[in-house]
Amino acid sequence: DSFASVMLGLGSYAPELRLTNEELCQRIDTSDEWIVSRTGIRERRIASADETTSDLALSAARDALADAEVASEEIDLVVVATITPDMAFPSTACRLQHKLGLRNVCCFDLEAACSGFVYALDVADGLLRSGRYRKALVVGAEKLSSIIDWEDRSTCVLFGDGAGAVVLGLDGEGPRLEGFLCGADGANPSLLCQPAGGADKPASEETLRHREHFLKMNGREIFKNAVRVMEYAGRTLLDRHGLTPEDIDHVIPHQANARIVEGLSQRLSMPIEKFYCNLEKYGNTSAASIPLAMDEARQAGLFKPDELGLLVAFGAGLTWASALIRF
Ligand code: COA
Secondary structure (H helix, E strand, O other): OOOOOEEEEEEEEEEEEEHHHHHHOOOOOHHHHHHHHHHHOOEEEEEEOOOHHHHHHHHHHHHHHHHHOHHHHOOOEEEEEOOOOOHHHOOOHHHHHHHOHHHEEEEEEOOOOOHHHHHHHHHHHHHHHOOOEEEEEEEEEEEEHOOOOOHHHHHOOOOOOEEEEEEEEEEOOOOOOEEEEEOOOOOOOOHEEEOOOOOOOOHHHHHOOOOOOEEHHHHHHHHHHHHHHHHHHHHHHHHHHOOOOHHOOOEEEEEOOOOHHHHHHHOOOOHHHHHOHHHHOOOHHHHHHHHHHHHHHHOOOOOOOOOOOEEEEEEEOOOEEEEEEEE
């Protein structure tokens, strides 16, 4: 398909403060051994009190614009994938627009949890192809530390803060987006959710007392679904394009858990060496995880021209998404 969006530039940002497993052991009843053996995570980054999601997004966006050598005024579409917006409204994309000094452009947030960045790429690609926009800034940014229950050892060890961004255009040099699959199953929202603070359970003294403004998760069920659904998202997209797992050179999976990635590698019969992982340094950064991993892998010189990459994500919703990239 000669009419495909091109990633003109990539960028990422991770806050400076590192929170190691050892440091977590001083706060809660856990161990480095438990966290590393169950998840592969060794440390995560935590944004400072005055650094919010739009600030993380801003740093990643500036990095991507510089990489693309695109002036911010050329951007006419801003999409931010996040589950930790600065506020419920206005959107984090509007705040990012202002911080970038952009005027009059289309800005919105997209919420598909950990699949959000791949969803946002798909949506932006479609809007560019429609001819209504020329250059898009697509960002995945999260300050998950703001919704983590630091007293819940089953979740607080898993997540971190960060951001990643791409500049998309229809012509120019760069990796090409060759196909997408996005899907969802809303049957079991309570598997992974933030129960209170929305229209279903507005903030009240009772919701605060029950700590319902924090992320809640059924880890075991999410784990099983993650492996199954990521295999489905990867395999179905490959089938649609007449490809097999052998055709893929690199997989950039959502960075939730090393055991989920190993399970996916087995179920797709793809060697683990093809999977890029940096989750030991960042934990799960939700919508930021794939662009953060992709930017690091690219800076490490992993992607060679004409190689084929597969992005594959899974998240609350449940949502899933995959994308094919020709480098
Ligand atoms: N440190 C020490 N022990 C812990 C712990 C921690 N941080 N967190 C939980 N435990 C304990 C539990 O209390 C439980 O103890 P019990 O058997 O006495 O009740 C025990 O460890 C085993 O818990 P279990 O939930 O069975 O562990 P698990 O092997 O399923 O691993 C997760 C837990 C969370 C790591 C795993 O389920 C997981 O990764 N799920 C997917 C999470 C995810 O990626 N979510 C985001 C998707 S986008």
